[in-house]
Amino acid sequence: MIWLIKKEVKSLFRSRWLIFGLIVSPLFAWMFEGAFLSFVVAQTSAEPETVYITLDDEGIWGNTLYSAIESEMDTLLIEQLLNVTRSEGDNMVANRTLSVWVLIPENFTQELEAANRSTLVVWVNTGNFRATAAAQRIDAFAKQVINEIVIIRDLRVDWYTITPEATYGHSLAVFLVMIVSVMAPSPYVGQSFAGEREKHTLEALLVVPMSRVSILIAKLIAGLVLTMLYSIFTVIGILIYNWSIVVRAVGLPPEVMDYYINLYTVNSSAIPLIFFCQLLILICAISIGIVVSSLARDQATAESINNLILLIPTMVIGILGFTGSILQYGGVFGVFVLAIPFSHAILFLNGVLSGVATPASLLGNVLYMLAFAMVFLVIGAKLFEREAIIA
């Protein structure tokens, strides 16, 4: 079996385009996402946003600031300035429905006059690029208003952020890792069996004193070794993506910067977990690919069928992963979603990252994927035993 694995790996590593694809695809996916995010931020930062405001201060400075914001709405790119009470603002924070809420507190003027220092409170949903940009503009503008009028006075702006259910980076990692991991082994599995048949090397392989199951397992292991290269470059891609987020966050107020980075980056401590999850996905994807490849006449057909079979369910659950827990669906659709092995990779990763999963549920997810892979390998072995594979 070792010889077969060695030969597979050696042959594949000499296939420059395959290796190029395995290196470039994860790097490209993550770098593209980083660049795309920067583009979206740049675009949406220049778009108007609705701002909620509460004026609790009855003194001169609160009114001055309020009037200044109201009169400069166009400059500040405020689409609507909506007055809300404090309790309404609190409700919006609790319900995560607000974009930006500016709270001029009760003692704003009093503190400013007594200590030359006061605090403006800004709540912002940092998951919303427009809101974050609007909050930044209000922050700078308010400081300018107060400090321009009385030069020695200083305004501090406290930012508070609304925490989303899951970080963007986390959702992105789940989505990208799954999609690209499912697709990555396709060229390999295509050439591993259908390719052997197409190149007329299968017959000589089938007469060696090795069981067909051993041949399948050797191919699976070789595929995993090869796709480890892909996994390594996924990690590098994630690190580059994280770096691009950090670069973009420079310029934000420190406390916001921390939050912003935390929201959009992939947590480094999650990388080993992502690696493990990727391994499970690869085992399943290769197992499915082996069955497809055993049935297909040639490599191109094998790759096409493989992509067709894997892409649709993967896209469905990948997108569902962005909309919340994939366990929220019931009925036939819920069963369909849970039957897809890659759903369990998402559940596993989400469960660990959010800290809500029980060990039993995590084990269940891993076992489901392994069992799925085993079943497909057994099916593959049976298909491989058919005379039709030669005749």
Next chain:
Amino acid sequence: MTDTVIRTESLTKIFEKGKKREVVALDKVSIEINRGEVFGLLGPNGAGKTTLIRILIGLLTPTAGNAWVLGCDVTQDIDYIRERVSLLPQEAGIYDRLTARENLVYYGGLYGIPDDDLHNRADRLLDTVGLREKEDYQVKGFSGGMKRKVLVARALIIEPEIVFMDEPTTGVDTIGARVVRNVLKKLSSEQKRTIILTTHDLNEVAELCDRVGILNEGNLVAVGKPSELEEQFKAADLEEVFMGLVTGEGVYGQ
């Protein structure tokens, strides 16, 4: 006393049995091949030669009848058989991203041959087929004939007791074909290996084969030494025998 290494009794293979597309590939073929013999399997395309080889090597299961290789039933002890026989398939492919040496070593490795021994055998075989100077070149740059030589060497790396060679000189130039034939002669005469050879080149058969079996539409229509067949069918040469048995032309047909 002769030592029979291959024996079939009423061996029958029917593809798609009971269906519209039913094909009788082999029909009650009984044959015996002895150790050290070079046995030529002749027949037109679709006569059942490849099917017979595939059954003997365990790639296909017979529909009826029995077959024994090295005394073992092909449906029962195929692992034992596979460790001792080698196959050069008709449309054999080669791993073109591996070098000539790597192709040989890889195949031998699958049979569990120790590393040192494997490289010694590879040296010897590459010398024999005249590819020693090209041993570290990836096979993808080789001509068809050179690839065929690598395949012949690959089939011999395990030092099999029986070698099934399905048209080993097809696509090889005259000099290369001579090299391959010399290798086969040496295998038979010096090492007493049994060689089952299919070919369409009747001169090759005349030069190499101790006995031949002629298959036509799944039936074994003649078995014997070339000279015996010529005498039996009162033909000038083997080609005349072949044409007479297969197409009805020539002396035998008349």
